[in-house]
Amino acid sequence: MAQIPSHSVSIVIPARNEEDSIGMVLDEVFAEIRHLPAYAFEVLVVDNNSTDRTAEISRLKGATVLRETRPGKGMALAAGFAAATGEIIIMMDADFSHNAAEFGQFLAKIGEGYGLVIGSRQLGRSDEYTLTRKFGNLFLTASFRLLFGYDLTDALNGFKAFRREVVTEDGCTSRDFEIEIELIYYALKRGLTVGEVISHERQRLGGVMKSHALIHGPKFLAAILKYGLRYRLSA
Ligand SMILES: Nc1nc2c(ncn2[C@@H]2O[C@H](COP(=O)(O)OP(=O)(O)OP(=O)(O)O)[C@@H](O)[C@H]2O)c(=O)[nH]1
Ligand SMILES: [Mg+2]
Numbered sequence: 126m127a128q129i130p131s132h133s134v135s136i137v138i139p140a141r142n143e144e145d146s147i148g149m150v151l152d153e154v155f156a157e158i159r160h161l162p163a164y165a166f167e168v169l170v171v172d173n174n175s176t177d178r179t180a181e182i183s184r185l186k187g188a189t190v191l192r193e194t195r196p197g198k199g200m201a202l203a204a205g206f207a208a209a210t211g212e213i214i215i216m217m218d219a220d221f222s223h224n225a226a227e228f229g230q231f232l233a234k235i236g237e238g239y240g241l242v243i244g245s246r247q248l249g250r251s252d253e254y255t256l257t258r259k260f261g262n263l264f265l266t267a268s269f270r271l272l273f274g275y276d277l278t279d280a281l282n283g284f285k286a287f288r289r290e291v292v293t294e295d296g297c298t299s300r301d302f303e304i305e306i307e308l309i310y311y312a313l314k315r316g317l318t319v320g321e322v323i324s325h326e327r328q329r330l331g332g333v334m335k336s337h338a339l340i341h342g343p344k345f346l347a348a349i350l351k352y353g354l355r356y357r358l359s360a
Pocket of ligand 1 (some may be wrong): 142171197200222281323329336
C-alpha cells in the first residue's frame with residue numbers, strides 16, 4: 126500500500142550562475158525524494174540575476190524557479206523561505222557539494238525533536254577545504270561556541286534543515302553567507318535544539334565559488350558577535 130506523506134518539506138536552493146551543476150543537483154534531489162515517501166516535497170531554486178542557463182535548466186528539471194533581485198545568498202534564501210510552504214525546510218547549495226542522499230538523516234533528526242540540524246563537515250569531511258578555509262572555519266566555530274555558549278562543530282555549513290518556525294516571525298535580513306549564523310540565532314532564541322549530522326561536502330562541479338575567505342570570513346565574525354551578544358543579552 127502506498128504511504129501517505131505526513132510531513133511537507135520545502136527544499137530551497139540558492140543559485141547564481143550554476144548551469145554546470147544545477148541539472149545534476151536537481152536530478153539527484155528528485156531521485157532521492159522518491160525514496161522518502163513519508164514526506165511531500167517541493168523544490169525551489171532561487172535565482173539571482175544569473176546570466177547563464179541556471180533558471181532554464183532548473184525549470185526543465187521540474188523545480189519551481191523564483192527570482193530575487195537583491196544580490197547575495199542570504200537575500201536569495203530569505204526569498205525562498207518566504208515562498209516555501211513546507212513545515213520543514215532543507216537548504217542546500219546548487220554546486221553539487223551537498224549530497225541529497227543525506228536528506229534522510231537530516232529529516233530523522235528533525236523527527237527526533239531538533240529544531241535545526243546542520244550538516245557537519247568536521248564530523249564528516251570536506252573536499253573543498255583549503256588550509257585557509259579549514260582553519261578559518263575552526264576559528265569561527267570556536268568564536269561561535271564562545272559567544273553563544275553552544276557546542277557545534279560546523280556552524281557555518283550551508284546544508285541545513287529546520288522547522289519553519291525558525292524563520293516565520295522575523296524573516297532573515299542577512300545579505301550574504303552570514304545568514305548561517307542568523308538562522309542558528311533564531312532557532313536558539315525560540316528555545317529550539319540545534320543538532321548536527323555527519324556530512325560530506327563534495328567539490329563544486331564547475332562554475333565559480335562565490336564565497337571568499339577574506340571577504341566573508343570577517344562578515345561571519347561580525348554576525349557571530351552581533352547575534353551571539355543579542356542571544357546572551359536576551360537569555
Ligand atoms: N541566488 C544566489 N545564490 C548565491 C549567491 N551567492 C552564492 N549563491 C549560491 O550559494 C551557494 C553557495 O555558494 P558557493 O559559491 O558554493 O560558496 P561556498 O563557500 O561553497 O558556500 P557554503 O558552503 O554554502 O558556505 C551556491 O549554490 C551559490 O550559487 C547569490 O548572490 N544569489
Ligand atoms: Mg560551494
